Amino acid sequence: MTTYLPSLLGGMLIGLSAAMLLLLNGRIAGISGIVGRLALGVGVAVNLAFVAGLVLGPLVFLAAFGHWPTVTISAIWPIIIVAGLLVGFGSRMGSGCTSGHGVLGLARLSPRSAAAVITFLTSGVVAVALLKGFGL
Template identity: 45%
Template sequence: MTIDWANFTPWQSLLGGALIGLAAVVLLVINGRVFGVSGILSTSVFGGGQRGWRIAALIGVFAAPWLYLALGGQLPQANPRSIPVLIIAGLIVGFGSSLGSGCTSGHGVCGISRLSVRSIVATLSFMATGFLTVYIFRHLLGLV
């Protein structure tokens, strides 16, 4: 493995991680809720109580990259994929989040910080599945 030093952004990554952690703490302190984006999205779309703060949180998640750009930041260039591949990938991730009763923000950020064994196991499962998927698609099948 090599590091792409030209696109290495440790300070932006640190700031982004700190902001995610701060958002999780603020939501927990003010609202008593865990910042799990898949759960927030699910209950906003399919119904659930207290939709106002959920929609505000989603607006923040989707507006953050635009705000970063407006402040002079640059987003990394992603490898373009076809729309059908992106839709299928999104559906698979959504199904996995539903199956795992949460996503990386809920389990990985909030659950691990609360030393939840369930969240630690879930996050290890997410990561192992991601590693295995990348290995299979990139190294065995040569598709990516």
């Protein structure tokens, strides 16, 4: 159980922050939308506070657990860059990202979010299968 405790607590904090943003501001906690609005100068205070919370998360982890979170990335930089660009393009094309559709969209029983999450998961499975097939 202790192996999964940080992930469980992190998931609970994501859910709590998403619910608070929806209840207190009427906004969906989709990161692509929040960053997009911040870049356009819309709702700067709220959007900047949300993004700052994301960026400062590792510092809170350090204070709570006494060490930096362990992050292991086994892909090469070109794959990471292409993947990031594809995720960014896909989140704009799909009118949202995994956080907006997966965390709040599914909780609101949105059919569009259900379709988006099914697409995200299917695409991830296919991508992993292809990359493993090519030995990447």
